Amino acid sequence: EAAVTQSPRSKVAVTGGKVTLSCHQTNNHDYMYWYRQDTGHGLRLIHYSYVADSTEKGDIPDGYKASRPSQENFSLILELASLSQTAVYFCASSDEGGEDTQYFGPGTRLLVL
Amino acid sequence: GQQVQQSPPASLVLQEGENAELQCTYSTTLNSMQWFYQRPGGRLVSLLYSPSWAEQRGGRLTSSAASNESRSSLHISSSQITDSGTYLCAMERPNNNNAPRFGAGTKLSVKP
Numbered sequence: 001e002a003a004v005t006q007s008p009r010s011k012v013a014v015t016g017g018k019v020t021l022s023c024h025q026t027n028n029h030d031y032m033y034w035y036r037q038d039t040g041h042g043l044r045l046i047h048y049s050y051v052a053d054s055t056e057k058g059d060i061p062d063g064y065k066a067s068r069p070s071q072e073n074f075s076l077i078l079e080l081a082s083l084s085q086t087a088v089y090f091c092a093s094s095d096e097g098g099e100d101t102q103y104f105g106p107g108t109r110l111l112v113l
Numbered sequence: 114g115q116q117v118q119q120s121p122p123a124s125l126v127l128q129e130g131e132n133a134e135l136q137c138t139y140s141t142t143l144n145s146m147q148w149f150y151q152r153p154g155g156r157l158v159s160l161l162y163s164p165s166w167a168e169q170r171g172g173r174l175t176s177s178a179a180s181n182e183s184r185s186s187l188h189i190s191s192s193q194i195t196d197s198g199t200y201l202c203a204m205e206r207p208n209n210n211n212a213p214r215f216g217a218g219t220k221l222s223v224k225p
Binding site: 033035041042043044045048056058059090092100101102103104105106107 | 119218
């Protein structure tokens with residue numbers, strides 16, 4: 001079965017601090033995604049990548065950066081965390097972008113105080 | 114931008130054994146759709162993936178699409194208590210490297 005892991009699973013951060021969320025997949029997939037989930041909004045795409053060393057902006061990229069140093073790893077970086085970034089963050093991978101099944105990680109619950 | 118609307122919009126309560134139909138509508142023509150299931154606090158698990166709007170079946174689940182009406186449905190037959198959770202649809206967007214766009218989800222509660 002496809003495996004996507006995320007770390008940390010939960011985090012408390014202070015406003016203005018830097019937060020890095022990590023995602024690792026062992027599926028050999030080209031595509032990786034970062035989403036945030038808020039009540040009433042479903043999942044919203046922040047950044048995605050279809051090849052190592054390249055990232056693309058999703059629908060809500062402001063306040064977030066992404067890094068894809070290898071095919072297996074995809075990080076989401078909050079340089080200056082804000083209260084509005086409190087959410088659950090999910091990472092996913094797929095073989096052929098939206099033309100294929102997505103496999104999700106367990107999520108990271110981020111609380112910004 | 115392209116929007117994905119799910120109905121029932123927020124929640125649905127069923128008695129065990131009843132059938133359910135969840136729907137997604139979208140604002141433009143899209144190529145494929147996928148339905149996901151999520152337990153509270155859990156990861157999303159893909160239920161059915163439909164490329165080119167083909168009907169898909171998996172156990173008690175069936176997804177169907179009417180691309181000319183920009184709508185897709187997930188049918189759950191003979192619902193069970195363990196079906197409770199949130200169901201989300203996702204549509205592929207060909208003009209955005211096929212990155213999926215999700216609906217807000219429908220929370221299904223199946224009562225004994």
